[in-house]
Amino acid sequence: MNRKTIAFIGGGNMGEAIISKMVSSDWKGDDIHVIDHNEEKLERLSSEYGVHAHKEPGSWLSEIDAVVLAVKPRQLAEAIKASKEWIEDALVISIAAGVRVKDLEAMIGHNCICRTMPNTPMKIGLGVCGLYSTPEAEPDHRFIVKVFAACGDLIWCTKEEELDGVTAISGSGPAYVFRFIEALTEAGLRYGFNDVQAKRMAIATVLGSAELAKRSGESPSVLREKVTSKGGTTYEALKVMNDRHFMEMMQDAMDACKKRAVELGDAFHESVEAAEK
Ligand SMILES: NC(=O)c1ccc[n+]([C@@H]2O[C@H](COP(=O)([O-])OP(=O)(O)OC[C@H]3O[C@@H](n4cnc5c(N)ncnc54)[C@H](OP(=O)(O)O)[C@@H]3O)[C@@H](O)[C@H]2O)c1
Incomplete structure (x- = not known):
């Protein structure tokens, strides 16, 4: 099917982030619709991005080719219920x-579905978005890529469970990196730099190292070894990190994140089952 139009149910943080990147690429605001409770938000989205704004779903929605569910998980059942009769043919x-x-299938009533795990750097086009689709949505992969293309790197998963791994790495990953930046900044302050200098040093170090890792043909471990001559300063720092089991600690943190993703999925499943009874 040749899909063209799209409606966002929820125009909050993530909905707006995706819309802003879509209109900065080759999407026309005229092909994008947003439904949100909040009139102020709708007015802003409409004036800033030229999209159609709606306070509620309605029969107009049955003309739309795809729907993005961009509300909090706890708001999802109600949002789907309100739109269900008009999204029978839409890619969700x-x-x-x-x-x-x-x-999702139980709530929507069909299985042309793509599930995604974006992250917040998508707001500036430098995000990572994990995607998994049902076989029924496979013919729509080009359309889906067009929706997220300007948001950053897209990682297609072949099994849905892989999205829990995406959650542990890139979904929650920005928080790990922000924590690391906080640690570098705090050290800068302790060493007598002012707040601006400490933050600049910390952010530039992370940004520069990530860019070098991206552009260089060498692996991160080779790049690390190159700045770690035995007996030198970096060697001493990494020795402390190794003694404190940095790699194991990171692995444990991501395992805990992945486990929580599974638990939240289980809890949501139980709530859907309970509602069906
Ligand atoms: N933020 C992240 O880092 C991140 C990363 C990956 C995935 N996600 C996912 O992205 C989704 C959206 O998160 P968000 O941070 O963008 O949430 P958000 O800022 O709260 O946006 C959701 C918006 O949808 C509106 N809404 C709620 N129910 C609605 C309904 N029935 N019809 C129309 N609009 C409705 C909300 O209005 P009210 O405020 O009035 O309720 C709000 O404006 C979540 O499911 C989250 O799991 C978020």
């Missing part, structure tokens, strides 16, 4: 964390 793209395809 969900960005709701931890809500599985089977549960």
Whole structure:
């Protein structure tokens, strides 16, 4: 099917982030619709991005080719219920964390579904978005890529469970990196730099190292070894990190994140089952 138009149910943080990147690429605001409770938000989205703004779903929605579920997981059942009769033929793209395809299918009533796990750097086009689709949505992969293309790197998953790994690495990953930046900044302050200098040093170090890792043909471990001559300063720092089991600690943190993603998916599944009874 040749899909062209799209409606966002929810124009909050993530909905707006995706819309802003879409209109900065080759999407026309005229092909994008947003439904949100909040009139002020709708007015702003409409004037800033030229999209159609709606306070509620309605029969107009049955003309739309695809729907993005961009509300919080706890708001999802109600949002789907309000739109269900008009999205029978639409491709449904969900960005709701931890809500599985089977549960979406039970609520929507069809299985042309793509589930995604975006992250916040998508707001500046430098995000990572994990995607998993049902076989029924495979013919729509080009359309889906067009929706997220300007948001950053897209990682297609072949199994839905892989999205829990995406959650642990890139979905929650920005928080790990922000924590690391906080640690570098705090050290800068302790060493007598002012707040601006400390923050600049910390951010530039992370940004420069990530860019070098991206552009260089060498692996991150080779790049690390190159700045770690035995007996030198970096060697001493990394020795402390190794003694404190940095790699194991990071692995444990990501395992805990992945485990929580599974638990939240299970809890959502139970709530869908309970509502069906
Ligand atoms: N933020 C992240 O880092 C991140 C990363 C990956 C995935 N996600 C996922 O992205 C989804 C959206 O998160 P967000 O941070 O963008 O949330 P948000 O800022 O709260 O945006 C959701 C918007 O949808 C509106 N809304 C709620 N129910 C609605 C309904 N029935 N009809 C129309 N509009 C409705 C909300 O209005 P009210 O405020 O009035 O309720 C709000 O404006 C979540 O499912 C989350 O799991 C977020």
